[in-house]
Amino acid sequence: MFRIALKGILGRKARLVLTSLAVILGTAFLSGTSIFSATLTRTFDNLFSDVFQNVDAYVRSSQVIEADFGQEERQRIPVSLVDIVKTVPGVSDAAPDIQAFARIIGSDGKPLGADGNGPPTFGGVYTKYKGALWTIKQGHAPMNAGEVAIDEASVKAGKLTLNKKVKVVAQTGSREFTLVGIASYGNVRSPGGATFALFDPTTAQEFLAKPGFVDDILVTGDGSLSETALAAAINKAITKEIATKPVLKGVKTETLTGAQITQETQDQIGSALSFFGILLSVFSYIALGVGCFVIYNVFSISAAQRQRENALLRAIGASKKQISRAMLIEATIIGLFGSLVGLVGGIGLSKALSGLLRALSIDIPSGDLVITRSTVQQTLIAGLVVTLVSAWFPARRAGRVPPLAAMRETAIEIIASGKKRTIGGLVTIAAGVAVVVAVIAGAETTWLGIGILLVFIGTIILGPVIARPVALFLGRPAARFRGITGSMARQNSARNPKRTARTASPVLIGVALVTAVTALAASIKGQIDDVFTQQFKGDYAVSTNNRGFGGLSPSLALDISKLPEVAKATGIGLVTAKLDDKGQYITTISPESINGVWNIGLINAQYSDLATNSIFVSQKKAVKIGVAKGSIMKILFADGMTRKLTVSGLYVHNEIGDYIISKSLLADTTVVSFDRGVYIVTKQGVSSTVARAALTKAVTKYGQGDLLSKREYINKRSGNVNQLLGLIYGLLFLSVIIAVVGIIITLLLSVFERQRELGLLRAVGMTRSQVRTTVRWESVITSLLGAVIGIVLGIGLGWVIVFALRDQGLRNFALPIGSTIFIVFASFIVGVLAAIYPAWRATKVDILSALNTN
Amino acid sequence: MTSLTLTVAASTHNAKKIYGKDDSVVYALNDVSVDFYSGQFTAIMGPSGSGKSTLMHCIAGLDELTEGSAIIDGEDLSKMSDKDLTELRREKIGFIFQSFNLVPTLTADENIRLPLLLGNNKGNEEWIQRVINTVHLQDRLSHRPSELSGGQQQRVAVARALASEPRIIFADEPTGNLDSTTGGEILSFMRMAVDELKQTIVMVTHDPVAAAYADRIVFLADGKVAGEMLEPTAEKVLDRMKSLGN
């Protein structure tokens, strides 16, 4: 039977290629995304093991507040501890270290590095230290408050010149320095695409952090102690010092080994990347699932086309099992072959993915491709399993072919009872809808996924039943306006409903997901628009994308408010704190200037009620955690001090956050706080050109943040949704490609199958262009069939998701009519494009040999 | 039907069709010159492999001659593009094949009108109705081929060949797949088409009984014309075939 299977494969190279194509594409996406994730992780891992290469111990504060998304706010430690560490036996050298936000302004006045999503822009310390990776390649080390050293890549990118002035922006504001040194990092010009501005320790503390404080201490041992013993010794010495020196009261530190800090940093990056990795693999599995339909379809069609051959084998004595097994062997070979090619194709694809992300201005460091064993295993196993599963039913059906079928005229697919199918499909859909309704009525939201899945499965089961009437309906315009060719296309798309349904299913899934995501995005955008129009009462805003790390200097708002053109300017920021033992983002505002600029919908309260010992809580949160006006809340900031705050007001619009405190609360602390935005009301009678010019000047001085009009600001907020939408579209594109390939394959197989018919048509006078038209319209009808049902499902899905997110503040479902029309149009185009090659093949049918085959 | 009034509907001149190369060349047609006359029912006969189908394909614009010319209605096929040939087949030629004559997705009516529909041509409705009546298909028009018997399917094919009022109809073993009664019926319809509807038919066959329905028989052997016979009968044909070594 193996020989027969092998002959089956080799005898029909075209079919082999076509079947493999679906497997290849599906597995290529899987391995591509997997290689991409692994490469990214490895690149960052290498980066950090380089950073800590000569570090044997690492001292830092043990006071930390962790918030969502892995963000953390760690306290700083006194720089005086460096000298203590240096005296510990076993320590060869120690150096203060600061990793703070600093943005270098290029010679053209533009800040270096991407605002927001790119690699970080660091400010740090340059000292003589044995473990240092920074070396000065040109010039000399920064030695006083007026000097800076900058990494080689940034010097080049910013077109900076040695011994000339360069502006750097940090938390404390912007300042000019003389570029005295060009630094290089190990043998890399700039690690991971980040930018570095390096200062002498005193300047670094004062400009980047707080005088007398650093983030951590890097320690290199002399080799006499193990890393663990060294860390223990250092810890002991520091504890003793803190206990004896009253100045150090309240300081809490921990000492990590070099290996620990390397691991910790790698893990942090790893978990940030793993979300991304999961996103990628979810979409590649969707693509592979879509590929299943294509593989299943190809095997079904080829089983049908080989019906006579199989019947003949049965007639001369082959058993059912042998027939089925021959087909499964064929599937195994195709699965293995396809997965192997897919694995290789994935390498190219992972490169394309990097390109896609760069195009979306998400810059990532480049490194050698990493192909792990798990990538190989995952790809091969998934490819093989998917192929075998998809071939299973067609193989079984092939075995059941009656020997008598050998005498039959044409290939007929055995059609399962339509009644069973109709009932099965309808019951599944009904069950799914019931689950969704139950959730809407109040059941657990997690059930939604199951409900949606049931509806999808039910629709796909029902597919063959509805394919014929829907295809006939959709084909009406073609038949009407395209005469006999359109009418034949219509009939062709309906003549084999199972095949049509299977071909349309990948389109259906792709379109449903695209529609749902688009509807969701439109709903979110509509929400953003409403919210910001309602709440932002100013004329201009300065915004930045630097989430978590850095932000706008608090002095920017003050500077702007002093401009003669400006009536009012206020900054809104974020700080991390522990509230009720949970890490939270707390919004910081300036109560004295926010009134009339930003409306949070205070309930029976005024901004002036927010004092240094009070807090505002959103009404929604207050209900949830059970606090009211007058309640006392305990808040722990990164300085390690717990404060008691009285709830002095509740408010409605929680888009800027659920907790609000006054900036003056933090004024005398070591807690780091940036503004996330500055909101501005201009004076009456000041023209927009004048206002913009004055504001631009003020903002440029800081070298950070974008100046936006109210409209631009609102658009930018919803623009963030577009970026995510772009990424998701990009990933769904994988599935769309497979869907298109599915249509191409099915059409090609149908063309092969209808050779005689095509020959006859050509003989009685059908022109080549009419042949093409027929194939094209069949393709368009099939594609539209998937699209129309997909849109219906997608809108439902979108609505359900928006409903599920109502707790996140999503209130209105928006149906993107324009996008929906576009999707229909795009499916039309997809149909036309998919038909190009099969239509061309159809015109190449040789009339005589088509007529002569019996 | 005297030779004085005869006009040529289709003809070949020194037609050669050569398959293969060098050692293995086959002369499927070896210098065939033959005329087919309007208003006549001509049969082409000959042993298997004598070149009957090849001749028919080359005159009907389905295949190209290696040498010589094929002419339909005064036009030389060798000088025509694929598009022109397609149009010629659609407008001036009717076809009846041995099997698989009909498009399975179309109804009998649509199949009958297929060449007209393809040419975006309404056709002559009165004529079409007459053709349909002649082959007794009035009550089968909305059926699809799978719902028709073999004989009915061939009747649809005959009607299709006639529907566009072509200059000439080519039939390749039209009764080869039918039992003799049904075959006889089809042949009678073809005869009627010539007698009553004044059509021109060229039919390839190796069945002497079928050939006897024709006005004239052209015999082929080894790719050459091996004579002809007027007003044939089955016995006469059988005798002649024997001498050709069938």
Ligand SMILES: Nc1ncnc2c1ncn2[C@@H]1O[C@H](COP(=O)(O)OP(=O)(O)O)[C@@H](O)[C@H]1O
């Ligand atoms: N495509 C082809 N390639 C090679 N030889 C062919 C081809 N078609 C026909 N022939 C040869 O040409 C000769 C005439 O064939 P054909 O016209 O089909 O004969 P008939 O219809 O009288 O049986 C035969 O010898 C046949 O083998």
Ligand SMILES: [Mg+2]
């Ligand atoms: Mg023949």
